Amino acid sequence: MDFRLKAPSHSDESSLRQQVFNHILEAVLSGRFKPGEPLIELKLAEELGVSRTPIREALRQLEYEGLVSSIPNKGVIVNGISETDIEEIYAIRELVEGLAVKWAAERISEQQRRDLEETFELMCFYTRKKDYQQLAKYDARFHNLLFDSCQSKVLRHILRMLMRYVEHARIGSFRVTERAEQALEEHRAILEAVLEGSAEKARDLMTMHIKNALVNLMEQRKVSEKRDQAKERDQA
Amino acid sequence: MDFRLKAPSHSDESSLRQQVFNHILEAVLSGRFKPGEPLIELKLAEELGVSRTPIREALRQLEYEGLVSSIPNKGVIVNGISETDIEEIYAIRELVEGLAVKWAAERISEQQRRDLEETFELMCFYTRKKDYQQLAKYDARFHNLLFDSCQSKVLRHILRMLMRYVEHARIGSFRVTERAEQALEEHRAILEAVLEGSAEKARDLMTMHIKNALVNLMEQRKVSEKRDQAKERDQA
DNA sequence: TGTTGTATAATTGTATACAATTATACCGTA
């Protein structure tokens, strides 16, 4: 496949570094680059049709976001993520996202109220239609709006890194499907609490939402594992 | 002043990028580079006697750690930090560092127990001697050991970013001095709770420790402000 | 005087060249 950038693919005017970052990010999150796999600058540069400079900068950014590890003078490899990691990530999420919605309930602006309600309506719509592609998109937007509503640069920064870990943890699972209806109701409850300014209630609801999401994720991983093992048996 | 690197200053064998990073970091944290001040790559490169490449990489790292902001095609400027920011940082610290010591109490290794106790002894020593330079050094080591003891790569990553913010928040304050004795007792209590494996107790003690540290920091800032205002009056 | 346009300079973004380091393959020797 030809991944060369600056093609008029979506006529992006963002910097090459950002495009390269997005490309490698997508490759890692989709599992095309597997854990332990070394990322060679020159190879990536040729593949994407750019020089090593933007590649290096993108790799550094990926390192700071925790997706790859870099060993000086040797190179960078894709990070794997263990079950323990996932449990830890979700434990941290409970606290930090809990704080985020608490602050959001206290500080949200009028415009953000409207945006959140609008986005939630779309989530309802796509849940009914069972269009999980679109649902995932608006789910992400919902959470981002919520995080912006807490009006905190610092918390936003922490959350950004944390959410990258979460995305990484989700590799290979189906994301929504059967839990979609339940998740929607949880989102509805959180939204209501935020809009009526019930900070503690919003936090507790978010904590519970994340607990449930973890249980669901772990179950999905078990399913995926069994499916993979079956596949291996078939090949043998 | 001549800041050129690779001089046999401390015969560091770390990469230039890391040296440059440390240099700029120190300049920002010490207040030599002031909030809003633009950081020009070429100027820094000449000042430090290296090319722009390691400068750029160091600036990117500083950006990810929240100390500077970069606007594409324009440049990077030093970030300021408001009172609100500080309060938010400390609120996040309460949760995250609280979780950290909780896990540390559950997971600490034998070697780490010994290291922590040893470091704490040194903190006692330098508190008695009122050598606040050395005390600050071992205080930082104490916290780092504590964070390592929770054996969590993810939490370590979050804490790293958070502590950078904390250091940034502390700009211009005296750090320890009069609160040293009280802080030492708080540290002693946390250490005991961790060593005896009382996870919840350790977390609550850490929460209280951070609350106190915030109060102290805010008071010191008020003192600094008044001092600065007096200085300005004198100059006028 | 104030505004706008344009030339110039300053600065960042990207590509390439070179240096330093690390990995690999091959050969000789016991």
Next chain:
DNA sequence: TACGGTATAATTGTATACAATTATACAACA
């Protein structure tokens, strides 16, 4: 065959050159 050493290749680290973008100064004009 197993081991060690050396030459070679592969890869990262740094410097420099060039392109693209943005800021600045200054003149022309209303």
